[in-house]
Amino acid sequence: MSQSDLDEELSLEVGEIARLLSYILFLLVSAGMFFAAGDIPTSRFEKLGAGAFPQFVFAGIFLICAIAIVLTVPKIPARAYGQLFNQAILWARKCYLVFVCLAALGVYLVAMPWLGFSLASLIFLFGLQMALLPRSLNTIFIAAIVAVVFSYGLNMLFADIFTVFLPKGVF
Structure with missing residues (x-):
């Protein structure tokens, strides 16, 4: 395998890790928003409450992110996680x-x-x-x-x- 092939494979693996991190971030945000939507005050005319629909949406986002995380983790080889840290340091120095x-x-x-x-x-x-x-x-x-x-x-x-x-x- 040539060096350019290794670099391309590493780039794809680092991209998968970045995607995984975005799934985790969206999962955490949707969980927080789910609980925050439960605090929306309800009126006497609503049986489910004003936060029911937002909670339904955020629960769906949470579920989709959880499935995406479960499907993404097996795709990433263990060596790619160490490379992510090195790539992040290089990016931070460059930017x-x-x-x-x-x-x-x-x-x-x-x-x-x-x-x-x-x-x-x-x-x-x-x-x-x-x-x-x-x-x-x-x-x-x-x-x-x-x-x-x-x-x-x-x-x-x-x-x-x-x-x-x-x-x-x-x-």
């Missing part, structure tokens, strides 16, 4: 900027109530541009202008034209 952007967004959303929309947006936009752009004096200057315009400019636009006041923050 590290995705994680940087998600972390910056999380910090931005947590900081906005304290810093206010304008200041939090200024820091978020400038910091993210510094992480993504090549750094030169020209790009830093442009990034600063973009951050100021889109943070304070949007705040002024919403406040003065749309009369929608964005979070002011403590500062």
Whole structure:
């Protein structure tokens, strides 16, 4: 077997594992939604309750996912599970900027109530541009202008034209 055939087979096995993980995720979400649908308040006109139909749907999704899991597990050789971890590490290293952007967004959303929309947006936009752009004096200057315009400019636009006041923050 050639190297390209081995790589293709490994790719298919890793794809099967990814599919299995998606089945497990959907199974867990449908189980959670099944129990959450049971908490929907009922009226006196409904014998089954308002959550009966959603529970029926989520039970069906749960059952389909369980069957898919049972049918998928025997298809995957044991060596493929170890390869999945290695492939995931390689992917995470290759796509590290995705994680940087998600972390910056999380910090931005947590900081906005304290810093206010304008200041939090200024820091978020400038910091993210510094992480993504090549750094030169020209790009830093442009990034600063973009951050100021889109943070304070949007705040002024919403406040003065749309009369929608964005979070002011403590500062």
